Amino acid sequence: MKKLFAVMLIPFFLTSLSVVSTEKTIALTNEEKYQLTSNVVAETTYFDSIPTNPILAQDSSTYKDTALTTVSDTLLAGDTLSIVDLTINDSAIPVFELSDGSYIEASRQFIYDDVVISQENISKEYWLEDGFKVYQAPYVTGTKEVKTDLTSYSEVTVTQKATTYHGTYYKVDGKGWISEDDLSATDNRMEKVQQVLNQKYNKSNYSIYVKQLSTQTTAGINADTVMYSASVAKLATLYYVEEKLQDGTISANDTLKYVDTVNSFAKAYDPSGSGKISKTADNKEYTIDDLLKAVAQNSDNVATNILGYYVANQYDDDFNSEISTIAGTDIDMKARNMSSKTAANLMEAIYNQDGDIISYLSSTAFDTTRISRDIDVQVAHKIGDAYDYKHDVAIIYADEPFILSIFTNNASYDDISNIANDVYAILK
Structure with missing residues (x-):
């Protein structure tokens, strides 16, 4: 039976069979082929649409054909491209057609879209640098500069932050956008002060020192x-006495007797100089507070001598050690030589003490001349005159207080006032 079945199957295997096919050949465009074959790498390597503001990232060739075989021209990095179409060539490479009929590979390696990358709202204070520029929008290629009434070294409030391929930009409402390179996070007005000093007062007979106390610049x-x-050296005496008051060694109401010896010790001032206290010893008792006022307000030589004799122990080693520490250098109270910077250090130390001396130095017999003459805020200052030397050292209580120390030789009070006015105009 099995043999019979096998014999019956032989004609079936020997007969040719007709196969009916339902498959058709479909013609795909280059674009369709690219969509089918592209992967993540291709998508990040090539553009899939025409960029808003296409810029060349490097020198690149353009071509006369989509195959990118015949060079048409060479464009430079930074050139703006005028793109009219995006196509895929026969090698499945995305190609941009330019407005002049040439072609360039649509590669992100060669071209970038110069647009704002990110933007956010903020609120922050900055200071404008010298030579800053303001733009109508966060800077990208083609953004125009705008004119405003903003000035260098002035404070501005920014309300937005944006990032582009050119950097980070901040918006000043009603003005425009400014690069972070043109902004300082800290008060930079001292740079302008230095510019003015260099331009107008760079003279050998001047010693000028300015210190902004909040920034220490x-x-x-x-x-x-x-x-x-x-008499500027009297700042050392004032500081030392204030220290003794604050540490409790002495009291403001303590009295000191005016005897002959206070005017005759080695480092005493000439009693016949400035001041209202008797030029000769009167054996009277004077309170420390009254003596401080006399030194600060009238630059009184005798008052300085009394304090120097009793409280500073004729300017002994303890005095010298403490004063040299805050002054940044040794001070000889007999020679009384120092720089404007040293005097400023003494005045800053008095500022930090924040004692009554500040108010005494703010109401002196010399307020109508020199530093304080034209300044409309509190000025605590100490003057010094001798021979052709005219000096003034001050704390100026602007919104951000600063020290101004001006030493001159063969100059006038008006010269000192002019320097002070120029500095104050910047830092007020």
Whole structure:
């Protein structure tokens, strides 16, 4: 039976069979082929649409054909492209057609879309640098600069932050966008102070030192040049006495007797000089507070001598050690030579003490001349005059207080006032 079945199957295997096919050949465009074969790498390597603001990232060739075989021209990095179409060539490479009929590979390696990458709202204070520029929008290629009434070294409030391929930009409402390279996070007005000093007061007979107390930034002209300081050296006496008041060694109501010896010790001032207290010993008792007022307000030589004799122990080693520490250098109270910077250090130390001396130095017999003459805020200052030397050292209580120390030789009070006015105009 099995043999019979096998014999019956032989004609079936020997007969040719007709196969009916349902498959058709489909013609795909280059674009369709690219869509089918592209992967993540291709998508990040090539553009899939025409960029908004296409810029060349590097020198690149353009071609006369989509196959990119015949060079048409060479364009430079930074050139703006005028693109009219995006196509795929026979090698499945995306190609941009340019407005002049040439072609360039649509590669992100060669071309970038110069647009704003990110933007956010903020609120922050900055200071404008010298030479800053303001733009109508966060800077990308083609963004125009705008004119405003903003000035260098002035404070601005920014409300938005944007990032582009050119950097980070901040918006000043009603003005425009400014690069972070043109902004300072800290008060930079001392840079302008230095510019003005260099331009107008760079003279050998000036020693000028300016210090902004909040930032500790400084400016100066010949700041370390030493001159005879005259009564400016009395700042050391004022500081030392205030220290003794604050540590409880003495009291403001303690009295000191005016005897002959207070005017005759080695480092005493000439009693016949400035001041209202008797030029000769009157054996009267004077309170420490009254003596401080006399020194600060009238630059009284005798009052200085009394304090120097009793409280500073005729300017002994303890005095010298403490004063040299805060002054940044040794001070000889007999020679009284120092620089404007040293005097400023003494005044800053008095500022930090924040004692009654500040108010005494703010109401003196010399307020109508020199530093304080034209300034409309509190000025605590100490003057010094001798021979051709005229000096003034001050704390100026602007919104951000600063120290201004001006030493001059063969100059006038008006010269000192002019320097002070120029500095104050910047830092007020």
